[in-house]
Amino acid sequence: MGRRTAEPPISWLMRIKLERPRLISLAAGFTDSPTLPVAGSRRLLNELLGDATLGQAALQYGSTAGDDTLRKLTARRIRQLDGSPRGQAGSYEARRTVISHGSQQFLYMATEALCDPGDIVLVEDPTYFVYLGIMQSRGVAGRGVRMTRDGIDLGHLEQVLESLKRDGSLPRLKILYLVSYHQNPTSRSTSLRVKAGALELLRRYEHAAGHPIYLMEDAAYRELGFAGKPAPSALAVKGAVDRVIYLGTYSKPFATGVRVGFGILPEELLTPVLRIKGNHDFGTSNLPQQLVSRSLASGLYEKNLARVQRRYRAKAKAMTDAMGEHLPESAQWEQPEGGLNVWAAMPRKVNTGMKSNFFKKVLDRNVLYVPGGLCYVDDPTRAKPGHEMRLSFGAATEDEIREGIRRLGQAI
């Protein structure tokens, strides 16, 4: 029952920030307020509500799957981002595109559709910690797959699949979950080679599993890139359309206050997910959907996105520059090419956990980070590293970022 649900750390981290307004939060996921499209949204909502017919439609219920125009624009947009692969139009169908209340809801529903308690999901090691809360609440177990610079380590994925097969638990495996663009927390992106290789490996073990094993590709940070050229999604892999669950969001690239996410589903999962959505809320709020739809159609979305990307590039640089200045040489991190986070390994002796003295010492200096340990699934086959942290440059200003990192350096 619901009471087995543990407190999701994201709720706690967001609450601390709201309760301590002077806190410099380098932790949970608020985004950059000054780039929120206030004036543009005002203009679009004025247009929308200036017309009685359009306005009434926007203030009325929509359908469970979401606004049809937005579904079409979304499917087309993902196809374009993927470079419109030839002969693959069928991978990007509006009909199989479902609008959700943030991509979080979509993650929840897809997991509910596929997993019973006791089932297994493979996740990246480390992974998006909020998803671990969803798994926990649904009684789903996890195994971690090691990461390389361009996504999961295919050799290790094969080892994990093999060991599940050996111990008879392959029939419980339902999903491989990948945050494939500027991953939360590491900011690494998955190459198309790794996506194709993972799909091929999953197929190879389906016979022993007795059912499809889906690749759930979470592309929430896809549009928040500011360097490099991201790979196409797994939908672009030939023949992948019936095995890839692709999900994304308009919240982070446009406005987190609208909470409009989406997913593109394999045919087989469309009906189960729509049924679940019918029970959860029978459809996402229409007004925010209409706002997003108009922002896409009018070009406001693209214009604002370019601003957002420039801004995050500057903030990422402010953070890593400050890290170079204030953290000891033995601390390690990678320069992000997108997303909202820098993933940092402290000297081994520093325990960064939520109950550590170090965490408390940093919080006493009014700075908050996400302990790296939260981003690792409970996996009996390996120990969790205890000296990492996720540092977000999403919400804080450049000055706050510099000051926050300075205080972090002091604490070490």
Add this chain to the structure above:
Amino acid sequence: MGRRTAEPPISWLMRIKLERPRLISLAAGFTDSPTLPVAGSRRLLNELLGDATLGQAALQYGSTAGDDTLRKLTARRIRQLDGSPRGQAGSYEARRTVISHGSQQFLYMATEALCDPGDIVLVEDPTYFVYLGIMQSRGVAGRGVRMTRDGIDLGHLEQVLESLKRDGSLPRLKILYLVSYHQNPTSRSTSLRVKAGALELLRRYEHAAGHPIYLMEDAAYRELGFAGKPAPSALAVKGAVDRVIYLGTYSKPFATGVRVGFGILPEELLTPVLRIKGNHDFGTSNLPQQLVSRSLASGLYEKNLARVQRRYRAKAKAMTDAMGEHLPESAQWEQPEGGLNVWAAMPRKVNTGMKSNFFKKVLDRNVLYVPGGLCYVDDPTRAKPGHEMRLSFGAATEDEIREGIRRLGQAI
């Protein structure tokens, strides 16, 4: 797993309406479009987004429990609607008020928090059919409690509790679910006497159950009254604060396109429900919450509500007048004092079920209603009546209502 979820009839009914624009839908829950507050919402959103600070806050994430101002306004409003009972201020705490993505999401979360598969919920006979879908999807069984003119039959409630006790299944009973204002589907309201009596009965069986049995009061239609004086909520019953889950919505009385609902929870359930919300979506979209909050604070809400109530009174009258004219004498119904529906019993020989010839004949005439049988829980202890229907005057115009009822009369 999610695949056990059956198609919720509401999704199907909403889809038919969207797919057949010429259909006169006297079925699923769209509301009256001309009374939607288009101009007023435009003005409020202009104010909100005309201010950079307020605008940024509205387009940014909020907290999992919802906007604090809206939580306060909501708790205060429910207290006022209840006549601000003396010494009961503790029943209406903003701290225990949670904003949800429509009241549907709140229903889902409260049920998830309390029920395991195999648990039992008592519902009115008939009840809100969408809730039956939630129960089904979570593997929860139901028992029906007969209704009188002023709510459930307390004598029958006692019988049902007694029989659960006798057969040893009382420990599985978690909730009594009442739609207490202008009930969907019957439009009847529950008196304070019945609410107090039900709470007392539930308490009496808690010892044998081994845990609290909650009264979940769904007040979704509370503000849609247009005649009579509705009773206070169960929160006004002395000492009820730790056993009443009260839920309501701003979607129907204000704008269905915002999907802003809420619930007031007993202390014990607050944390479990917030954890569930943290996993489902970690917070309701902020922009619609801010719109509702401003509509309450500015008086737009009340002004619009008065219009909505007048309009539904006229439409209810148009419907029952047409029923008097076109339906046979053996058909029976009650004059609603609020809500969106007329509950009608056809002559016994008419089978109104979704697979009946009659349903098909009516749909062929481009009219849709909700078969009454959908509103009864599967309860092994009694047969479902097969000759009733729920006729909604929510979305259709007065002309459509008259024409729809005329065609319905022809089909009989």
